[in-house]
Structure formats: C-alpha cells, structure tokens
Amino acid sequence: MTGAICPGSFDPVTNGHLDVIGRAAAQFDRVIVTVMINQNKRGLFTVDERIDMLRDATTDLPNVEVASWQGLLVDFARERGVGAIVKGLRGANDFDYELQMAQMNQKLSGVDTLFIATNPTYSYLSSSLVKEVATFGGDVTGMLPDEVHKRLLTRIAERAGQ
Numbered sequence: 354m355t356g357a358i359c360p361g362s363f364d365p366v367t368n369g370h371l372d373v374i375g376r377a378a379a380q381f382d383r384v385i386v387t388v389m390i391n392q393n394k395r396g397l398f399t400v401d402e403r404i405d406m407l408r409d410a411t412t413d414l415p416n417v418e419v420a421s422w423q424g425l426l427v428d429f430a431r432e433r434g435v436g437a438i439v440k441g442l443r444g445a446n447d448f449d450y451e452l453q454m455a456q457m458n459q460k461l462s463g464v465d466t467l468f469i470a471t472n473p474t475y476s477y478l479s480s481s482l483v484k485e486v487a488t489f490g491g492d493v494t495g496m497l498p499d500e501v502h503k504r505l506l507t508r509i510a511e512r513a514g515q
Contacts (some may be wrong), residue, residue, distance in 0.1 A: 356383035356435040357467070360426055363388055363403045364396040365501050366410055367483055369475030373441035376469055378414045385433060386411065390423035397484055397508055410498045427462035438466040443476045484509075 359374050363386075378384045388403045398406070400421050411417045422429040426438065438458060440451050448468070455466035478496055487493045488509055497505060 355381050357381045357437040357439045358385045358387050358430055358435050359439050360387045360389050363407055364398055364480050365505055366407050367478045367480055367497055369471055369478035371410055372472045372475055373469050377439040378417050384417045386419045388421040390421055406501050409500055427458050427464050430464045436464060440466060440468055441471045442468050443471045
C-alpha cells in the first residue's frame with residue numbers, strides 16, 4: 354500500500370486544495386490530509402473546525418483521511434508509515450520555498466516530496482487571499498466548497514460584530 358501526506362494549514366480549505374488532494378488520491382492508495390498546527394499563528398478557524406471542513410469536503414474520496422499534527426512533518430510520516438509528501442505548487446515562489454523544505458525532509462528521514470502543479474483554474478487561490486477578499490465584502494463564490502463558503506461568511510460576520 355502506498356501512502357502520502359498532503360499537509361497545510363487549510364484555514365480554510367479552498368477548491369485549489371481540493372484539486373491537489375483529489376489528484377493525490379488518484380495516485381496513492383492512502384492520502385492523509387494533515388492540518389499542521391502552528392502555535393504562533395492564530396487561524397480564523399480552529400484546528401477542529403478545519404478538520405471538520407476537510408472531512409466534509411473529501412467525503413467523495415474514500416482513500417482520504419484527515420488528521421492534525423504539531424511538530425516535524427517527517428515524524429508524522431514515520432509514525433503513520435507514509436513515504437511521500439504531496440504539495441501543490443502555484444508558481445515559482447512556491448517552488449523556491451517548497452524545494453528547500455523537501456530537501457530538508459529528505460535529508461532528515463528519506464521521505465520524498467512530490468510536487469503537483471496547481472490547475473491553472475486555481476493558481477491565484479490562497480486561503481489568506483480568500484479570507485482577505487471576503488472580509489472586505491468581495492465575492493469568493495466558487496473558490497471554496499459551498500459549506501466552507503457559508504462558514505467563512507458566518508465567521509467573518511461574527512468577528513465583525515465583536
């Protein structure tokens with residue numbers, strides 16, 4: 354059985370993330386979508402909320418599971434018996450950063466990183482940009498799964514009311 358990890362913050366999950374996850378799921382027997390926990394960052398959604406949104410958004414992918422992890426991703430890969438990390442690349446800037454991480458992960462553990470070029474339809478998408486546009490009233494319809502879109506608008510309204 355071949356397995357891979359698709360890590361990210363997924364705050365929130367976008368259709369670009371789902372494209373990469375779906376394409377990884379077509380290549381591997383098992384894909385663990387991993388919400389990485391960074392105590393230094395305050396997300397719009399809690400880790401548990403992100404896990405719920407990812408589970409809902411990937412119900413049509415039976416070989417995908419969702420988890421969270423704090424620490425070195427290669428330790429998670431070792432713990433789960435997974436030999437590959439899959440990352441989506443939107444452009445050259447992503448590649449420069451991700452290549453360095455991939456080389457470090459390979460050196461630390463022998464875990465390989467495979468890059469999937471983002472579908473051009475989603476190449477401009479990032480969770481940060483979607484949150485920013487939605488916060489200022491921009492229409493982000495079609496950039497997120499419908500349920501995630503609803504949750505995003507609700508959360509932004511809650512924060513605005515504080």
